[in-house]
Amino acid sequence: MVKICCIGAGYVGGPTMAVIAIKCPAIEVVVVDISKPRIDAWNSDTLPIYEPGLDDVVKACRGKNLFFSTDVEKHVAEADIIFVSVNTPTKTRGLGAGKAADLTYWESAARMIADVSKSDKIVVEKSTVPVKTAEAIEKILTHNSKGINYQILSNPEFLAEGTAIEDLFKPDRVLIGGRETPGGQKAVQALKEVYAHWVPEANIITTNLWSAELSKLAANAFLAQRISSVNAMSALCEATGANVSEVSYAIGKDSRIGPKFLNASVGFGGSCFQKDILNLVYICECNGLPEVANYWKQVIKINDYQKSRFVNRVVSSMFNTVSGKKIAVLGFAFKKDTGDTRETPAIDVCKGLVGDKAQVSIYDPQVTEEQIQRDLAMNKVSVVWDAYEACKGAHGVCILTEWDEFKKLDYQKIFDNMQKPAFVFDGRNVVDAEKLREMGFIVYSIGKPLDGWLKDMPAVA
Ligand SMILES: NC(=O)c1ccc[n+]([C@@H]2O[C@H](COP(=O)([O-])OP(=O)(O)OC[C@H]3O[C@@H](n4cnc5c(N)ncnc54)[C@H](O)[C@@H]3O)[C@@H](O)[C@H]2O)c1
Ligand SMILES: O=c1ccn([C@@H]2O[C@H](COP(=O)(O)OP(=O)(O)O[C@H]3O[C@H](CO)[C@@H](O)[C@H](O)[C@H]3O)[C@@H](O)[C@H]2O)c(=O)[nH]1
Numbered sequence: 201m202v203k204i205c206c207i208g209a210g211y212v213g214g215p216t217m218a219v220i221a222i223k224c225p226a227i228e229v230v231v232v233d234i235s236k237p238r239i240d241a242w243n244s245d246t247l248p249i250y251e252p253g254l255d256d257v258v259k260a261c262r263g264k265n266l267f268f269s270t271d272v273e274k275h276v277a278e279a280d281i282i283f284v285s286v287n288t289p290t291k292t293r294g295l296g297a298g299k300a301a302d303l304t305y306w307e308s309a310a311r312m313i314a315d316v317s318k319s320d321k322i323v324v325e326k327s328t329v330p331v332k333t334a335e336a337i338e339k340i341l342t343h344n345s346k347g348i349n350y351q352i353l354s355n356p357e358f359l360a361e362g363t364a365i366e367d368l369f370k371p372d373r374v375l376i377g378g379r380e381t382p383g384g385q386k387a388v389q390a391l392k393e394v395y396a397h398w399v400p401e402a403n404i405i406t407t408n409l410w411s412a413e414l415s416k417l418a419a420n421a422f423l424a425q426r427i428s429s430v431n432a433m434s435a436l437c438e439a440t441g442a443n444v445s446e447v448s449y450a451i452g453k454d455s456r457i458g459p460k461f462l463n464a465s466v467g468f469g470g471s472c473f474q475k476d477i478l479n480l481v482y483i484c485e486c487n488g489l490p491e492v493a494n495y496w497k498q499v500i501k502i503n504d505y506q507k508s509r510f511v512n513r514v515v516s517s518m519f520n521t522v523s524g525k526k527i528a529v530l531g532f533a534f535k536k537d538t539g540d541t542r543e544t545p546a547i548d549v550c551k552g553l554v555g556d557k558a559q560v561s562i563y564d565p566q567v568t569e570e571q572i573q574r575d576l577a578m579n580k581v582s583v584v585w586d587a588y589e590a591c592k593g594a595h596g597v598c599i600l601t602e603w604d605e606f607k608k609l610d611y612q613k614i615f616d617n618m619q620k621p622a623f624v625f626d627g628r629n630v631v632d633a634e635k636l637r638e639m640g641f642i643v644y645s646i647g648k649p650l651d652g653w654l655k656d657m658p659a660v661a
Contacts, residue, residue: 204279205282208285209268210233214247214249214254214258215249215364219257222257228267232275234270239268243268249540251362252363277317281322284323285327290478301479310323314341320350321348322350326356328357329413333413338350354375361534374399375405375416380408416476417477417479421476431464434646445648464646466507466510466545466628469545506545518595527560527598528596528598529549531599531602532567532575533564534546536603546562546601561582561583588609592618593617595619602628612639629645
């Protein structure tokens with residue numbers, strides 16, 4: 201029986217391994233982590249992450265061929281294939297701080313693999329890492345090899361949160377990079393056989409190691425660039441009377457552009473886009489390519505601009521001050537169908553509003569109060585468990601996550617219980633602005649023609 205061990209039981213390690221387990225009943229999969237609370241949660245009825253469909257998959261195979269454990273060394277020693285799915289955040293100190301990937305967790309995992317292994321291993325980079333990381337990992341492993349043969353593969357993960365299970369069941373592609381040696385190719389084949397249990401062969405792409413590593417950073421950079429492009433257009437739409445949804449639809453009909461990922465928003469968030477672009481920028485700089493680095497930096501600058509533009513719009517619309525005014529924030533997660541708040545634009549927007557002395561009341565169906573307070577640290581806000589409660593007595597409502605339930609709220613009830621004039625600032629284009637205007641709201645929708653009130657307010661930039 202092939203045995204797989206995955207180091208790191210996070211948003212990637214947990215769901216990816218659960219799907220491998222359910223699709224490959226003859227493979228034993230053990231997910232290990234140094235965090236006991238996380239492993240305990242994976243072994244309980246309340247999983248540590250919210251992801252539609254995940255509970256069913258985990259319940260179907262946990263205890264059969266899927267296990268979660270803190271006994272990292274034992275399971276690493278026993279495994280044939282070791283996935284490493286530890287976090288690779290942006291470095292906060294030292295050389296490359298604010299840009300480079302922090303590979304501390306990766307390096308310690310590699311050293312531990314070298315220490316405990318007694319048989320040949322295939323080590324798979326599942327985390328997103330800088331291009332050429334496999335070379336460094338190879339050095340760590342082979343320096344302590346004790347005659348053991350290690351093959352390093354790059355198998356980046358492309359799942360998006362909120363649709364992780366769907367993405368894993370039907371991936372657009374699985375990418376496997378390996379050394380162009382007989383041993384490397386044999387390892388590529390072994391991993392390919394795992395995915396071939398459910399992914400059509402045509403969707404499994406094999407490349408050299410560096411192409412696989414770089415493709416992951418490139419894919420995220422291209423995706424984020426699309427959002428910054430449409431968000432840049434949204435500012436121009438507001439200035440000219442064009443409608444960003446119409447523009448997106450029109451350009452998306454061009455099959456070379458395609459319709460997906462063209463939704464204007466208050467800005468992109470999530471643990472990956474900013475981190476991976478900063479990492480790309482750093483790699484470009486280290487390779488003496490400042491023009492390329494500056495090109496990608498601009499994607500992040502537009503994202504920052506979009507978030508501050510939104511805050512400025514709120515404040516300027518409300519007579520240039522929100523001091524002492526109650527502002528309801530609907531949605532705190534970085535996108536719908538997840539409880540994840542990493543790099544969520546809501547953090548910047550809330551900090552901006554509190555900075556202008558607003559009394560912010562936040563509701564999100566999946567994010568805990570504890571998490572929100574942690575994210576906002578020194579900024580005093582209140583967190584409530586009901587959208588109507590958040591909006592009661594408010595001067596303005598900001599919609600920051602596109603949760604489906606925000607489309608179905610009783611906006612007449614909300615209007616009746618708000619201060620007048622009552623404002624809605626829709627950072628995700630989820631509400632029917634015309635209907636809300638008929639009720640009496642003043643509505644701002646990202647990238648849409650401005651209503652009369654907003655046109656008369658000072659320009660925001
Ligand atoms: N979150 C996503 O949607 C997503 C998608 C694709 C790729 N990625 C990439 O995958 C990687 C993991 O992301 P994530 O969101 O799952 O992170 P995460 O923080 O949710 O999980 C990482 C886990 O690794 C554990 N860990 C760290 N060092 C360890 C060690 N030495 N031994 C055992 N466990 C250890 C941590 O305790 C943590 O539970 C990152 O590189 C990320 O960029 C993330
Ligand atoms: O048209 C769009 C699409 C997305 N977003 C925002 O962009 C952010 C990222 O969304 P999404 O990409 O759907 O979620 P992630 O889970 O961050 O997934 C991205 O990052 C992962 C981690 O690397 C990759 O694996 C995925 O392929 C990649 O889509 C979120 O704040 C979204 O609200 C928009 O504003 N407009």
